[in-house]
Amino acid sequence: MLREFMDPKFFLEELEEINRKLVKGAEILTSIPDVDVEPTPKELVFEEDKMKLYHYLPGERLSCPTPTLICYALVNRQYMMDLQSDRSLIRNLLGHGLDIYIIDWGYPDHGDRYVTLEDYIDVYLNDCVDFVRERTDCEKINLLGVCQGGTFAVIYTALYPEKIRNLITMVTPIDFHTTDGLLNVWSRHMNIDNMVDTMGIIPGEFMHVGFLMLKPFQLMVAKSVGLMDNLDDPATVANFVRMEKWIFDSPAQAGEAYRKFLKDLYQENKLIKGELMIGDRRVDLKRITVPLLNIYATEDHLVPPASSIPLNDLVGSKDKTLYGFPGGHIGIYVSSRSQKELAPKVSEWLIARCPKRDGRQVRSPARGGGGSGKAAARGARKPAGKAAKKPPREKG
Numbered sequence: 001m002l003r004e005f006m007d008p009k010f011f012l013e014e015l016e017e018i019n020r021k022l023v024k025g026a027e028i029l030t031s032i033p034d035v036d037v038e039p040t041p042k043e044l045v046f047e048e049d050k051m052k053l054y055h056y057l058p059g060e061r062l063s064c065p066t067p068t069l070i071c072y073a074l075v076n077r078q079y080m081m082d083l084q085s086d087r088s089l090i091r092n093l094l095g096h097g098l099d100i101y102i103i104d105w106g107y108p109d110h111g112d113r114y115v116t117l118e119d120y121i122d123v124y125l126n127d128c129v130d131f132v133r134e135r136t137d138c139e140k141i142n143l144l145g146v147c148q149g150g151t152f153a154v155i156y157t158a159l160y161p162e163k164i165r166n167l168i169t170m171v172t173p174i175d176f177h178t179t180d181g182l183l184n185v186w187s188r189h190m191n192i193d194n195m196v197d198t199m200g201i202i203p204g205e206f207m208h209v210g211f212l213m214l215k216p217f218q219l220m221v222a223k224s225v226g227l228m229d230n231l232d233d234p235a236t237v238a239n240f241v242r243m244e245k246w247i248f249d250s251p252a253q254a255g256e257a258y259r260k261f262l263k264d265l266y267q268e269n270k271l272i273k274g275e276l277m278i279g280d281r282r283v284d285l286k287r288i289t290v291p292l293l294n295i296y297a298t299e300d301h302l303v304p305p306a307s308s309i310p311l312n313d314l315v316g317s318k319d320k321t322l323y324g325f326p327g328g329h330i331g332i333y334v335s336s337r338s339q340k341e342l343a344p345k346v347s348e349w350l351i352a353r354c355p356k357r358d359g360r361q362v363r364s365p366a367r368g369g370g371g372s373g374k375a376a377a378r379g380a381r382k383p384a385g386k387a388a389k390k391p392p393r394e395k396g
Contacts, residue, residue, distance in 0.1 A: 050106030063097025
């Protein structure tokens with residue numbers, strides 16, 4: 001190989017090939033006005049403040065009549081689960097006959113500075129659960145939590161076990177004091193009070209840079225170098241841009257919710273100690289007795305397996321399954337292996353635990369003239385209560 005590089009002819013041919021790819025890549029990039037994400041059809045059925053609840057249009061026949069609500073993380077956008085048609089965990093779950101709803105938390109701004117963790121769990125998430133229960137006439141629903149949304153789902157199920165039939169957690173942090181992940185170590189040494197008191201909300205750019213610095217070479221250099229080999233392939237370039245769009249789409253974080261999540265969980269690990277309080281209620285994981293499917297990614301650098309696995313020993317469930325997916329934090333949603341293995345695994349597990357109610361029809365929101373586009377105008381109820389904006393914390 002060294003001899004080839006010393007050959008002027010070989011060197012010039014390589015330069016010519018690189019130049020050709022750069023020119024072609026520039027043409028492709030400039031011809032892409034924007035990449036489409038979330039290709040799977042869905043409809044807005046409920047909204048509250050910045051939070052929106054969507055229902056994916058189901059197939060003709062439901063294999064599991066109990067609806068499944070997906071609770072995604074606050075720190076990224078939920079469309080990672082439906083990034084493109086051939087890499088969509090959502091589409092695959094629908095194809096197996098599941099009835100799926102998903103929460104879009106929106107983009108917090110300075111008006112959301114005082115939104116708390118209690119608001120997210122006791123108000124927004126609880127209202128979504130109640131809406132789905134009412135809309136589908138199901139006393140209990142399935143709850144699938146992803147990453148931080150999985151932590152929310154676990155907390156919620158411990159507080160409201162009577163509303164949940166089955167619980168699924170995906171790459172969910174539970175033990176925040178593991179030393180396997182750099183994020184866990186860094187977070188224990190952050191001055192959260194100074195950050196929140198100074199900025200009010202935590203900018204999405206801050207979150208994004210922090211995640212990149214966990215694996216700077218791989219996330220900032222290696223991926224671009226790898227793109228060079230396929231820069232003349234429109235499909236590869238479009239996929240790259242689509243992924244970059246999601247990576248850089250980082251919502252800001254409501255200050256008070258961020259403060260409590262970081263201090264009580266990452267710094268004090270209160271959840272597994274049984275000391276976490278949501279309002280005036282203590283979160284006791286032993287109150288979770290519903291069937292549990294706990295999924296972790298074996299190569300996850302954000303939520304290492306050591307953070308997720310302990311959940312199975314902490315809950316009171318007798319029916320509990322631990323499943324290790326061979327991949328990373330992002331690959332669990334978009335890899336080809338995920339489409340072939342994970343969606344069938346989740347679907348089969350749920351279907352086996354769903355009560356049979358032959359003939360249940362999934363009700364669609366009422367459609368009528370004069371609608372404003374809001375969920376309320378399309379037949380969805382608006383909740384009576386909204387997340388209260390809390391006064392500033394007193395200092396001193």
